[in-house]
Amino acid sequence: MFSSLTTAIIAFAIASIVIVTAGSRLARVADELADRTGLGEALFGIFLLAGVTSLPDFAATLSAAMDSRPDLAMSNVMGSMAANLVFLGIADIVYRKANLEHAAASSTNLMLAALLIVLLALPLLAIASPPVSMWGIHPITPVITAAYLFGLHLVRTTDSKPMWFPRRTRQTVPDKPGHYLHGGLLKAWISFAALAAVTGFAGWVLMEGAKVISDQTGLSDTLIGGLFTALATSSPELVTTIAAIRRNALTLAVSNIFGTNCFNMLVIAAADIGYPGGSIYHDITPIQMTWGLVSILMTATLLMGMVRRQRYGIGKIGFESALILTVYAVALSIVMASG
Incomplete structure (x- = not known):
């Protein structure tokens, strides 16, 4: 694309x-729509905002996979998930009133974190397993999709009928409807859709540029x-996490990160489907497992x-937060040293 x-x-x-x-x-638009639609910050962050903020990852990863660049595709999506978790640590630094994980406590976020650990383990199992594929797709790919959909059902059930409640403290910030923006609901949805399209296209352009940079600088994929x-x-x-914190939408901030990482597992499944050389899991270097294992470690923390x-x-x-920032720094050093 670029000469x-x-x-x-x-x-x-x-x-x-x-x-x-x-x-x-x-x-800003997501916080308004979460209130106006009645979904609330947690569910809107999981079902809609997470998908939109993942569009650059989706476009970039699928572009690299279809161009037979498995290491570039997988390192992008796996590295993105690790970076997203680091952003929660950064958000904790920005939110000075209390520990962010304390203030944004909810059963929904706990379920999301547990779901993410399960989903992250699946592609790692595929990488470690014998090279098996059907029609060029690894059997673990449909399992990832099914696990994601069932996990969303569990999250929705947890949100609507929670079996336990976090202890309320003075630092706890519940999800409460805020002030709406100027304009109607239709205008908000149009803005949301337009921003989604812009971020998705920008993600594709980003990866096209990255391919040329990798080829002409000699840096590894x-x-x-x-x-x-x-x-x-x-x-x-x-950006959305920090902006949500400044609007005091803490539940939206945390659920967006966990929801985005869960959605990114569908990006991995799409990369396997779009990869023309068979199963993408068996054509990547072992160092790619580092990001997946690090993401599991940080999520569990x-x-x-x-x-x-x-x-x-x-x-x-x-x-x-201090631990995940330390873990990420060590993992980044390992990846940089390896290539």
């Missing part, structure tokens, strides 16, 4: 800026995907933090 390295870098930078700009607007494109395509999650509900940590940062 020179300079053009690719410029396109990559512009696409990144577009994704960040659209993401900041998404949180693993490094380009796991670091540069992963952080760029994940920027909507960071956040899950413990949500159960423990520490009100204040050192510097008003929860112990789980």
Whole structure:
């Protein structure tokens, strides 16, 4: 698509800026729609906002997979999930009133975290298993899709008929309807759809630029995907999460991150389907498992933090946030050293 390295870098930078700009607007519109539709912050973050903020990942990963770049595709989506979890640690730093996981406590977010651990284990099992495929698709791919859909059912049930409730404290911020934006509901939906289209297109442009950058700089697809494109395509999650926190929509902020990572498992399934060389799981380098294992480790750490509900940590940062930031830094060092 791009004829020179300079053009690719410029396109990559512009696409990144577009994704960040659209993401900041998404949180505002999503908060309004969550209230107006009656879904609430948690369910709207899971079912709609998560899918929209994942569009850059979806477009970028599928583009790389269809172009027979398995390492670039998988490192992008796996690296994005790890980056998204780091964003919760950053969000905890931004929210100074208390530990974010304490203030945004809900049974829905706990169920999401548990679901994410289950989903993350499935592609890792496929990578470690013998090279088996049917019509070029690994049997674990439809399992991922079925597990995701059943998991959403469990999340919806947990939200509508919770069997336990978090203890309310002065620092707990419940999901309450806020002030609506100017204009009607139709205008809000149109804005939401338009922003979704813009972020998706920007994600595709981003990956096209990344391919040229990887080819002409000599950097590995693993490094380009796991670091540069992963952080760029994940920027909507960071922007929407910080924007939601500033609007005091804490449940939306947390559910968006976990919901996005769960949705990204469908991105992995789509990459396996779109990959022309058979099952994508068996054509990637072993280092790709690092991001998946690290994401499981960080998700489990956040899950413990949500159960423990520490009100204040050192510097008003929860112990789980400090741990996931440390784990990510170590994982990033390993990936950079490997390629």
